[in-house]
Amino acid sequence: MTPEPRLVEVRKNVLKQNDVLARALRERFREAGVLAISLVSSPGSGKTAFLERILTLLHTRYKVAALVGDLATENDAARLARSQAPVKQIITGTVCHLEAAMVQNALEGWNLRDLDFLFIENVGNLVCPSSYDLGEDLRLVLLSVTEGEDKPLKYPTIFNSADVAIITKSDLAAAVEFDEVLTRRNIQAVRPGIQVLKLSAKTGEGMPVFVKFLEKRRLPSRSTHAVGT
Amino acid sequence: MHELSIAMSIVDLACEEAESHGAPGVDVVYLKLGPLSGVVKEALLFSYEIACQQTPLEGSKLLIEEVPIVVNCPVCRERRSVQSLQSLCCAICGTPTPEILEGRELMVTAMELRP
Numbered sequence: 523m524t525p526e527p528r529l530v531e532v533r534k535n536v537l538k539q540n541d542v543l544a545r546a547l548r549e550r551f552r553e554a555g556v557l558a559i560s561l562v563s564s565p566g567s568g569k570t571a572f573l574e575r576i577l578t579l580l581h582t583r584y585k586v587a588a589l590v591g592d593l594a595t596e597n598d599a600a601r602l603a604r605s606q607a608p609v610k611q612i613i614t615g616t617v618c619h620l621e622a623a624m625v626q627n628a629l630e631g632w633n634l635r636d637l638d639f640l641f642i643e644n645v646g647n648l649v650c651p652s653s654y655d656l657g658e659d660l661r662l663v664l665l666s667v668t669e670g671e672d673k674p675l676k677y678p679t680i681f682n683s684a685d686v687a688i689i690t691k692s693d694l695a696a697a698v699e700f701d702e703v704l705t706r707r708n709i710q711a712v713r714p715g716i717q718v719l720k721l722s723a724k725t726g727e728g729m730p731v732f733v734k735f736l737e738k739r740r741l742p743s744r745s746t747h748a749v750g751t
Numbered sequence: 752m753h754e755l756s757i758a759m760s761i762v763d764l765a766c767e768e769a770e771s772h773g774a775p776g777v778d779v780v781y782l783k784l785g786p787l788s789g790v791v792k793e794a795l796l797f798s799y800e801i802a803c804q805q806t807p808l809e810g811s812k813l814l815i816e817e818v819p820i821v822v823n824c825p826v827c828r829e830r831r832s833v834q835s836l837q838s839l840c841c842a843i844c845g846t847p848t849p850e851i852l853e854g855r856e857l858m859v860t861a862m863e864l865r866p
Contacts, residue, residue, distance in 0.1 A: 534768075
């Protein structure tokens with residue numbers, strides 16, 4: 523007679539390893555007094571242009587740094603280095619999203635206490651990044667005016683995982699007959715109550731509002747040496 | 752498509768569990784999957800078979816229980832289901848409800864171990 527299979531209760535999160543690492547990162551960011559902000563969006567929605575602009579705006583007053591994830595090339599890091607902020611590229615190879623371990627590895631050699639803001643640009647992808655906590659304090663989801671108003675409805679999970687939604691490329695809104703009211707309604711439908719900001723990295727429209735938004739959330743600095751004002 | 756890496760995590764987790772129970776292999780892995788987990792059932796099932804190859808889980812089955820989104824409706828002050836993933840409103844009174852109680856699950860709940 524064959525013995526019966528044994529049923530055991532498990533109750534474990536599949537991504538527990540990532541979640542544990544993400545929790546440790548979040549704790550490290552908090553202790554170091556650095557606000558970690560991640561960016562997710564589809565490819566081409568303007569994450570890098572937005573980041574370049576925000577790093578340039580912030581770096582005269584604050585210590586800022588960025589990690590940028592891509593499947594291949596160091597192009598984004600080279601482009602962002604023009605802002606003079608420290609930037610590190612994370613090349614994921616065939617992996618379509620960032621994981622907490624990649625962020626942890628990329629931070630090696632950086633003293634987080636010397637930073638006020640750390641930006642983490644995820645791989646351009648509206649599906650996979652939603653499953654992975656990176657330890658960030660704020661997750662921004664970007665949506666450009668050229669993408670179509672129903673994008674939040676098509677990718678509800680990523681919009682639901684975000685803390686703030688940013689409508690980018692506002693300078694092109696008229697040319698593509700962008701329906702802002704409909705877009706905002708769709709964003710609110712999949713993530714009720716989320717704050718939505720509209721801006722253009724090209725013209726600078728809306729950028730001061732975003733800078734103020736970040737400044738309000740800045741953590742008490744634990745800097746080891748004097749930094750800006 | 753990140754389901755293959757998710758499937759590999761499931762296999763790692765299940766192997767660890769089987770080993771801790773001294774079982775030579777696994778017949779069934781039970782998984783709870785929420786619509787907000789960001790994981791697609793069909794893609795996961797397909798990836799699971801590949802991830803199991805040459806592991807103690809080879810030939811095992813993945814049984815996925817899809818669980819609904821449950822929110823805390825601020826008006827009803829009750830646990831409620833929502834209208835849809837595209838409209839996170841209380842299914843009863845229609846109030847938009849950001850407070851999600853369930854629906855992000857990606858959890859191994861049980862396993863059948865080979866004797």
